[in-house]
Amino acid sequence: MRRRCSRNWTGTWTSSRSAAAAAPFAEAALRHFETLGAKPARYRILEPSADLRQRQQDRLAANLPPAVFARVEWLNGPPEAQWRGVLFANEVLDALPTPRFVMRGGEVYEEHVALSPEGALIRVDQPADALLRAAVRHVEHDMGAPLPEGYRSELLPQLPYWIQAVGGLLHDGAMLFVDYGYPRHEYYLPERNDGTLVCHHRHTAHGDPFHLPGLQDITAFVDFTALAEAGVNAGFDLAGYCAQASFLINNGLPARLAAIEEIGDEVERHRRHNEVKRLTLPGEMGERFQVMGFQRGVDIRPAFARGDLSRRL
Numbered sequence: 606m607r608r609r610c611s612r613n614w615t616g617t618w619t620s621s622r623s624a625a626a627a628a629p630f631a632e633a634a635l636r637h638f639e640t641l642g643a644k645p646a647r648y649r650i651l652e653p654s655a656d657l658r659q660r661q662q663d664r665l666a667a668n669l670p671p672a673v674f675a676r677v678e679w680l681n682g683p684p685e686a687q688w689r690g691v692l693f694a695n696e697v698l699d700a701l702p703t704p705r706f707v708m709r710g711g712e713v714y715e716e717h718v719a720l721s722p723e724g725a726l727i728r729v730d731q732p733a734d735a736l737l738r739a740a741v742r743h744v745e746h747d748m749g750a751p752l753p754e755g756y757r758s759e760l761l762p763q764l765p766y767w768i769q770a771v772g773g774l775l776h777d778g779a780m781l782f783v784d785y786g787y788p789r790h791e792y793y794l795p796e797r798n799d800g801t802l803v804c805h806h807r808h809t810a811h812g813d814p815f816h817l818p819g820l821q822d823i824t825a826f827v828d829f830t831a832l833a834e835a836g837v838n839a840g841f842d843l844a845g846y847c848a849q850a851s852f853l854i855n856n857g858l859p860a861r862l863a864a865i866e867e868i869g870d871e872v873e874r875h876r877r878h879n880e881v882k883r884l885t886l887p888g889e890m891g892e893r894f895q896v897m898g899f900q901r902g903v904d905i906r907p908a909f910a911r912g913d914l915s916r917r918l
């Protein structure tokens with residue numbers, strides 16, 4: 606497998622492997638379904654990275670009861686036949702390869718990577734292709750003003766095609782996306798003029814995509830307005846949009862907290878409290894992480910009953 610960290614020649618920042626991405630969510634969800642007596646008929650994982658897929662298989666085989674592991678399947682690509690169920694994507698949109706654009710003299714340019722005469726990786730801006738240009742113009746139109754000179758940011762022009770590919774054949778079901786991001790008017794604030802690209806390596810966040818090529822994660826925040834447009838254009842109704850803290854409160858967190866209060870072991874009780882704080886406090890993951898749901902033939906709107914932020918899209 607060729608690992609990439611910097612951009613490829615079409616000008617797209619791509620994420621490389623993530624040590625943290627070997628299916629911790631899948632493991633926790635499948636264990637919890639088991640305790641609820643609500644085993645899914647199948648749990649399918651769409652994982653394009655062969656390396657990550659192998660690590661997911663190793664982890665789930667080692668940690669799940671064999672009867673539960675037997676329900677897990679790995680997909681080579683999006684489903685090709687109609688299906689019913691729930692599509693869940695936790696921190697996937699931020700990992701999609703993202704172009705970066707910059708405004709120059711009212712025109713849209715795209716960041717590419719080239720080699721300097723000394724052999725170092727350098728950023729080079731070139732006129733954007735029609736797809737990226739149209740997507741930037743759409744953002745400007747929606748914002749009601751042109752982006753300022755020198756403004757640099759990210760945008761996923763392929764998002765509508767990706768949503769159509771992964772969710773187009775989902776009938777009688779829901780799609781849930783969890784990621785860090787903002788509604789468009791907050792994403793493209795004039796003062797956020799160098800975008801949202803963040804690199805992670807061993808729990809350290811920084812802004813240099815040329816550091817340790819192939820070993821670090823490169824991510825960008827999600828424009829949730831763009832996601833709402835893509836989901837609705839793929840034939841879904843928007844079920845709701847809220848911060849992660851609200852979503853957890855809407856979906857059983859108070860009962861879980863009450864159960865934590867009953868734990869006799871003080872150390873364990875304290876550990877669980879800290880987990881809840883990390884997931885819900887505004888300075889931690891409670892606000893920065895947001896949840897958007899779509900539905901077709903089902904009704905999941907109660908999951909977004911309190912704290913709905915759809916009006917900000």
Ligand SMILES: C[S@@+](CC[C@H](N)C(=O)[O-])C[C@H]1O[C@@H](n2cnc3c(N)ncnc32)[C@H](O)[C@@H]1O
Nearest residue numbers: 623626628629630653654657695696697700701
């Ligand atoms: C940060 S990890 C997500 C971790 C995982 N969902 C969890 O909650 O434990 C990002 C994942 O998105 C996957 N990914 C990247 N591009 C993708 C694409 N085009 N389609 C599907 N998955 C993709 C990566 O291979 C990786 O498994």
